[in-house]
Amino acid sequence: MKKGKIYVVGIGPGNPEYRSLAAITAIQNSDVIIGYKTYIDLIVDLTSDKKVISSGMKKEVDRCSEVIEIAKTGKNVSLVSSGDAGIYGMAGILLEMVNGELEVEVVCGITAVSAAASSLGAPLMHDFAIISLSDLLTDWELIKKRVDHAAQADFVIGLYNPRSKSRRTQIVEARDIMLKYKSKDTPVGIVRNAKRENESVVIATLDTMLEHEIDMFTVVIIGNAKTFEKHDKMITPRGYDYKAYNEKMGTNI
């Protein structure tokens, strides 16, 4: 029997405007759609004629095993993640569990830090490090080491999963580490629900960032030594020289 194809699909930040055509096509080509309930709810407009299986958090292994069993029966299956399925999404665990017989296509998408950055202005214009503060699957000492080295080397730092109902202290510790190397005036962008309804965008500083709401729907972006705020936008310069332009225009930024 012909086996089905598995698509691991990143649907982007959630707003249909930021999906790719490739993601839509993958879902349309699938008989069955599987995902965490919150993500399934973001694509209801695409799934009316599909079998949809939604499941709760922390069921990743069960979800992949279900995907694999269904594909073996000859059906095409889309396993959906928000953002990019290849960045803290479902692509890795699915590829770990699948054997070589089944065809798997990872469909990339716009990841949360890209969406958040565009709402803030342009904070990711120079080298950056992405770190998840979730220590559910990763040793907290390793996460702290990564925050330390990223701050020491003056990376812009994007934090995923900065805080949840049960994990309250990691963002506080991470900030303390960053303050060893970064000025307390470093701009910090805090974006909740990037590109979704109820998006909120705040530009704070390392000093003040903890005064703002930070939860599991939030991405936090900490600038490098050159990042600045201008006209309510957070900007990390790449290094272009536009002095002659400013002189001509009689402007200073």
Next chain:
Amino acid sequence: MKKGKIYVVGIGPGNPEYRSLAAITAIQNSDVIIGYKTYIDLIVDLTSDKKVISSGMKKEVDRCSEVIEIAKTGKNVSLVSSGDAGIYGMAGILLEMVNGELEVEVVCGITAVSAAASSLGAPLMHDFAIISLSDLLTDWELIKKRVDHAAQADFVIGLYNPRSKSRRTQIVEARDIMLKYKSKDTPVGIVRNAKRENESVVIATLDTMLEHEIDMFTVVIIGNAKTFEKHDKMITPRGYDYKAYNEKMGTNI
């Protein structure tokens, strides 16, 4: 007079399948489209009724000044970048040069490392650092420092602009630095023209990576200590425990 709106648009890796609807809408809402010629060529299907201004490399400041002058005359303008306009794209310099009178919207897109990762499998499933090896605008000592700290903290490392016709040695030096901390057997993904015609995908190791073609259309992804290759896919595990599943299926990865 009403001023025009400026869109800074990321068109994704180049293949129309990976554009977002938001990018298409921004271009459709614009009277004038401006960009580096290679990127303009990737969106000809959207620009037949538009005034199109394409320019060469290293003309970023001139291009932004042109965008600003045109918007001041009341026309909407899209400034296009490939990938995500906010990641080593045009969003930063435009926001640096524009004054507060003009409305600017940054339209995020799928950045090159997401596209490359999806073609390789799932190498970005854990914390990663993105570094451009171009020292045109950045001090080489700072770039080396970032490579060093990223390798020390066992980040997956994505390299943009790894090599060009005139910059030949940076990738060699960067590899030497990474070999201080990472095993020579660390998987390295080398993707040229990700998601475009003539895409090539290679999984090598830190030991062998320089035997493969690496140029300015290439993204290089170096794994962390746990990254492995399986069925021709490069996978960085997130840490999920699927031992029980393997036992049930009688499989070992």
